Amino acid sequence: MKHIDTKDLERIISLYLDDELEVEEKQKFEVFLSNNPSVAREVEILRTAKKNLSARRKLPANDWFWLKLASAIEAKDSRRRNLLPATRPQFALALAGILTILVVGTLYFRDAPLFHKFFIDKKNQIQNTLMTGNIIPFFFNLDKDDVLNFALFGSITLDSTNNTTLQVKNTEDKGSQIEIVRRNLHDEIPAVSVADFCKKVGIVKPQQQLVMDSILGTYKEKLIASVLVSENKEIAIHERLADLNRAMVSTIAASLEPAQRSRFQRILEEHEAPFAVVAMNAPKVEPQQLLRSIPRIAHTNSYVVISKDTISIAEMKMNIDSIRETVWNHRTREHRKAAEEMMRELAELQRRFENNVIIGGTHSNRVRVFSNENAFSINLEAPAAVSPEYEIVDMVRPRVITPPTPRKINRGGVTVIGDSAFSFEFSADDEAVRVFRRLPRGEFKFEIVDSIERSPKMKIMFKSTPSKREFEAKLREMRDRERELIDLDSLLRESERTVNSEKPAVPKKSPKVLEL
């Protein structure tokens, strides 16, 4: 083996590395290698590469895999079973249809004009409310970080420029709110990556990381199926998207150990997330139980369908397989473009929405639309009979953001709020800050409503005071005391200036009296 052409050499090296050369050929090649150190070195590189690849790290085992797969197979099987002739729902429907035609036909001939009007009205209503054209999921390329951020903050970016955000809020028993918000450029969207989240919460064991990964993966599908878009620029949002948000937080909380759960709660608090964990000390729920409690995507779902002029609640059939197929066929770019265009138009049309929106669909009485300069929000009353869709281990409650203000009366600078609280407001200059700091906290429970950093005025709200008279008496006492204190402070400052003559003197300031 004196000379080998390059292509042949490549082939022989490859066979040699795989130990596929005949004994004689192998010996000849080894002699060739000993005479050609450059080729020998190349063989060594490849041998090292091969050795390293065969010792490549393996993924940690996923004990959840079969469970998830079994659910998916079961769902597929049940769908297929429905198509069998004996159980085909169309049979029952067809029978019901024939009976209806017979009854309606008889009645129609008796009262034709009334029926005609009824059908025309219904037709118009359907044309106004339903989505048209191909329908595909809006979020077809979500990653698990997006899913986690939706779980934590209830918000998800709708357009590629990050200007429009979809936000959901759950208002406990009253229902939910879906908002499409135009974001100011300086507003930061809170974002936590899965890796950071695991690190902060203390999810270090590969097994627990897998559980987290599976939870997010399972909810990802649901989130994808929750926001749909049609090629005619209509957008459909699952009516129970806010419940999905709550269920996600609850499932994550349930999968954690109590200590991790309190760290999770801290993250939620830090980022002012819409939900807070309440069942801090409840034991960790087993992964299998958790996964079983996450519902599958139903066939028929209720969606809020938003078009340029209408908002309606419509029952829509969801075939996740055909949707996947559409996504697969790369027909998504146009849809996405159309949807983003609609987002921009919606931003322009907010005022129009306020006045001219038509609310349709069978459950339209549950929908209320509000809009302002930066957002329009759709408030949905909870359905009369709430299906137990998300009855998973509920470990969360909505975070209380602001205290309710039932009744406000302004009397001489003091705002009385309801029966047991009142507030007052004053300029937030140095003296005011001093007054605030010296307020008798033991006697009065209070909180700053507007912080001094943000507002030139300071507003303090008192809670659970004994009576207004007692409070006014206390205020007088405080004011007198503060005058003395402020005077004393001014004198002290003045004396300091005199001692330290190097410092430029500042003209004496007359003490300010608080106007209450």
Place this chain on the structure above:
Amino acid sequence: MGKPAVININNANIPHEEKSDDSLIMLFQSGEKDVFRHLVKRYQEKVRNLIFSIFNESDIVDDLAQEVFIKAYEGLPNFRFQSTFYTWLYRIAVNRSRDEMRRRKVRRFFTFQNVESSSNLKIENLVTTTFDDENVKETIEQSLNKLPEKYRMPIILKDIDGLSYDEIADVLECEVGTVKSRLSRGRAMLKEMLKPLVTN
């Protein structure tokens, strides 16, 4: 004359875990769908790791592996025992991965600038790494990921999964000769990428 090869699929003395793939498939085909679980448990980690080797991303592994097994579940009633179960399963996994790669390619086309800048970054990193570094494995994997799919796949199946030439040919649905030539070409390309690191 030898006995005809009859597999006693109902041998109650052997637990399902110990039955051969073919026995389990025959049971499946005779209506005992539950045995699929044993096939999954037997190969789930192999399939997951194969997908991980192809994409180097742990995020998508479980979703893709799930789709592979669903496809296998749907196709198993028509399995004709012309190849082994696991090469058939690998074939499904490879084809599904190819679909995913195609899909990504289309998406990458629309975000060309990002891809270009990120790939430049990777090359820079590679050049500054020496072959004896602790990162040697990562460097090799990065180089492998840069190979075109048709050369990369045989290397993954051969060097990572340890399949024979015949098995690779079965998985990739091509001739053994094609497997050999793709392996040698792929390795030559890999060697060219790794060579400067050794020289440095």
